[in-house]
Amino acid sequence: MINIPKKPPPSYLVTIGIPFAMLFTVFSFQRVGFNLKDFRENLANRAIVTDPLFNPKWSWAWENTADAMVETVQIAILASIVGCAIALPLSFYASRATNLNKYSYFLYKSFLNLVRTIPDLFWAMLFTVAVGIGPFAGVLALIMFSLAIMGKLLSETIDSIDPGPMEAAKATGSTHNQTVFTSALPQVLPNFTAYFLYIFELCIRASVILGLVGAGGVGRIIETQRIFLRFDRISPIIVIILVVVILIEQFSVWIRRRIL
Amino acid sequence: MDKKKDIMNIPKQPISQRILKYTLTTAIVFASLWSAAGLEITIERILDAPRQIGILVGAMFPLDTSQEAIDRIIPKVFESLFIAWAGTVIGAIFSFPVSFLAAQNVAVGAVSRITKQILNAIRAFPELILAFVFLPITGLGAFTGTLALGIHSIGTLGKLSSEVIEGIDEGPLEAIKSSGGSKINELIFGVIPQVMPTITSYWLYRFEINLRASAVLGVIGAGGVGQELINQLRFRDFPRAGTVLICTIALVLIADAISASIRNRIIQGKVVKG
Numbered sequence: 001m002i003n004i005p006k007k008p009p010p011s012y013l014v015t016i017g018i019p020f021a022m023l024f025t026v027f028s029f030q031r032v033g034f035n036l037k038d039f040r041e042n043l044a045n046r047a048i049v050t051d052p053l054f055n056p057k058w059s060w061a062w063e064n065t066a067d068a069m070v071e072t073v074q075i076a077i078l079a080s081i082v083g084c085a086i087a088l089p090l091s092f093y094a095s096r097a098t099n100l101n102k103y104s105y106f107l108y109k110s111f112l113n114l115v116r117t118i119p120d121l122f123w124a125m126l127f128t129v130a131v132g133i134g135p136f137a138g139v140l141a142l143i144m145f146s147l148a149i150m151g152k153l154l155s156e157t158i159d160s161i162d163p164g165p166m167e168a169a170k171a172t173g174s175t176h177n178q179t180v181f182t183s184a185l186p187q188v189l190p191n192f193t194a195y196f197l198y199i200f201e202l203c204i205r206a207s208v209i210l211g212l213v214g215a216g217g218v219g220r221i222i223e224t225q226r227i228f229l230r231f232d233r234i235s236p237i238i239v240i241i242l243v244v245v246i247l248i249e250q251f252s253v254w255i256r257r258r259i260l
Numbered sequence: 261m262d263k264k265k266d267i268m269n270i271p272k273q274p275i276s277q278r279i280l281k282y283t284l285t286t287a288i289v290f291a292s293l294w295s296a297a298g299l300e301i302t303i304e305r306i307l308d309a310p311r312q313i314g315i316l317v318g319a320m321f322p323l324d325t326s327q328e329a330i331d332r333i334i335p336k337v338f339e340s341l342f343i344a345w346a347g348t349v350i351g352a353i354f355s356f357p358v359s360f361l362a363a364q365n366v367a368v369g370a371v372s373r374i375t376k377q378i379l380n381a382i383r384a385f386p387e388l389i390l391a392f393v394f395l396p397i398t399g400l401g402a403f404t405g406t407l408a409l410g411i412h413s414i415g416t417l418g419k420l421s422s423e424v425i426e427g428i429d430e431g432p433l434e435a436i437k438s439s440g441g442s443k444i445n446e447l448i449f450g451v452i453p454q455v456m457p458t459i460t461s462y463w464l465y466r467f468e469i470n471l472r473a474s475a476v477l478g479v480i481g482a483g484g485v486g487q488e489l490i491n492q493l494r495f496r497d498f499p500r501a502g503t504v505l506i507c508t509i510a511l512v513l514i515a516d517a518i519s520a521s522i523r524n525r526i527i528q529g530k531v532v533k534g
Contacts, residue, residue, distance in 0.1 A: 013525060025349050028342040032402035032483065042398050049396050074295035081292045117512040121388075121476040122489060122505070129493050130316040131309050135299040140309065209388045213479055213490065216299070226392050226480075242384050259280065 052232035061236035065221055069244060072217035075138045075210065076203035082139075083146030083203075084196045091151050095158035097166075098180050112151035120145040120206045124215040135216030142207060146199045153195045154188060161187045193259060197252045204248050208241050320502030329500050333488055337507045339402055340484035341515065343474040346406045348467040351413020356459070358414065359421030366425060366451065376422070382415030387473045391482040402483030409470050409477070420462045421455070428454045461523040468519050475508055485511075 092098045094108035123141035131137050165183035174182065211219020218241060225233045273281075361367045362375040391408035398404045433450040441449065478486025485508050492501035 013522070017522070024345060028346040028349070031339065031342040032346050032406045034346065034403060034406065039398065039403075046397050049393060053393065071299065074298045077291050078295035078299065078301070081288060113513075114509065117472075117509045117516070118505070119472040119476045121479055121486070122508070125479070125490055125493055126316065126505075127313075130313045131305070136301050136305055136309075139299065139301065205386060209386055212388065222389075229396060231393070238385070238389060245384070259284075 049231055053235045055232050056236040057232045058236050060233050061240060065218055065237050065240055068218040068221050069240065071135055072207045075135050075142060075207045075217055076200060079139045079142030080146045080200040080203045083143040084150045084199060087147045087150035087154060088192065091154035091158055092180055094151060094155040097158050097161055098184050112148060115144055116148035116152060121209065121213060124210050125213045128214045133214040138207060138210040138215035138217055141210065141215055142203050145206060146203055149199055150195055154192060157188050157191045158184060194256060197256050201249050201252055204245055319498035322499065323503045323506060324499035325503065329503055333504050333507055336485045336488045337511050340474045341511060343402050343405045343409060343484050344467060344470040347409025347413055347470050348463060350410030351417045351466060352463045355414045355417035355421055358418045359425060362418060362422035363425035379415050379418040382411060383419065387412045388480065391477055392480050395480065395482060400481045405474055405477040405482035405484060408482065409474060413466055413470060417462060417466055421459045424455045424458045425451060457526050461526050464519045464523050468516055471512055471515055
């Protein structure tokens with residue numbers, strides 16, 4: 001007879017969690033108005049969208065999107081550079097390894113968490129109200145967006161650096177700032193570059209939709225055509241966006257391979 | 261050679277590295293200047309921005325905590341939660357089988373390549389673009405948002421899950437094969453137990469992302485709290501907009517904390533005391 005050890009009883013996470021998750025799922029589907037019959041009926045009317053969507057008006061898109069597309073890329077470039085530049089010093093304050101003051105560490109960490117909870121388009125809406133409609137609001141929104149991501153990624157990287165070089169610098173009598181500057185910063189610079197390129201890609205994707213709330217870029221053209229259901233004009237714009245996004249991602253992958 | 265150099269014999273950075281460093285710095289400075297000029301961002305606007313933002317934040321306080329506002333906002337906040345959850349469930353259910361088809365070590369080469377390309381194509385469209393394409397078909401409301409989130413999640417979860425499956429330890433599979441197990445047995449007893457914890461934690465992680473995305477979807481009328489925020493900002497009702505914002509932040513923070521603690525429990529296991 002094979003002596004199989006007894007299976008341990010499932011944890012409370014499984015016994016309570018799974019039924020709860022199932023109930024919550026059923027409830028959620030009810031609340032969002034999920035209804036297969038209606039859905040099937042609605043799908044029968046898909047022609048209003050799919051017909052124009054698959055008959056793109058290329059000539060119109062070529063004439064009208066070039067400037068806005070450049071604007072989109074410019075928003076992403078400026079916002080990712082400024083956002084990451086601001087995040088660089090903040091991350092050192094938001095890491096336990098380099099900020100010895102417990103309270104200021106907690107303060108910076110909470111600030112970064114707070115910025116991260118607000119979605120990019122919410123920032124864009126708030127900034128369009130504050131500084132007016134246009135790409136400047138978009139830049140500010142994406143600065144907050146990249147600041148939040150870089151702050152989280154970089155401060156966690158700083159948390160896990162090798163403490164050896166910092167101890168060595170301290171042993172030679174350097175001040176805390178000198179220690180951070182000469183031994184912590186060089187350790188995370190390669191990560192910083194990699195994260196920057198990643199954030200730049202995210203910013204390009206995010207800046208495409210900023211225009212939906214008036215914060216500049218190619219989304220502004222999508223928004224005006226969307227309201228009039230001109231999907232024949234939207235579909236070529238989407239294709240152009242996809243091509244640009246893919247090209248920029250390839251470029252960023254190429255740079256990453258060169259410098260890292 | 262002067263004395264100082266003699267003592268501090270620090271090797272110079274190789275010339276190729278220095279050239280790379282200066283080219284990159286120039287490129288970054290040039291790119292930001294070009295962008296700033298193209299977007300007509302002037303020094304005055306930058307200097308004036310903090311004041312303008314201060315005015316907006318000042319206008320939001322004191323927050324609108326009247327019963328009427330709360331009654332309007334709280335259901336919308338929860339609607340975002342339901343959209344995010346339902347979208348994640350759709351993504352999880354459909355991406356799970358698909359990820360096996362996309363994994364190189366489970367599916368045949370051609371099938372895996374084609375499935376991966378399909379997943380890439382789905383992932384390329386942002387949720388918001390999917391949402392406004394569905395909007396005329398399925399109508400204004402939470403269901404459209406759920407659908408958009410669900411489909412986008414199939415793309416992202418499918419990719420992540422298939423990568424988890426590709427990274428499994430082949431040992432248990434061999435053990436099952438050598439004891440006479442079929443291909444199906446291998447999947448059920450060899451692959452799934454290995455990948456389930458990581459995949460479940462990805463589902464939860466996706467839920468956290470979807471929560472932020474679903475808050476945004478309301479901007480185009482696909483349900484959730486975004487609609488409330490954009491309406492209040494349009495009508496210049498800043499105290500109420502502030503309440504919407506605070507409620508959204510609270511929801512995201514709480515949901516993140518719960519989801520992150522469950523993820524940690526799944527990945528790291530139970531902490532046994534004593």
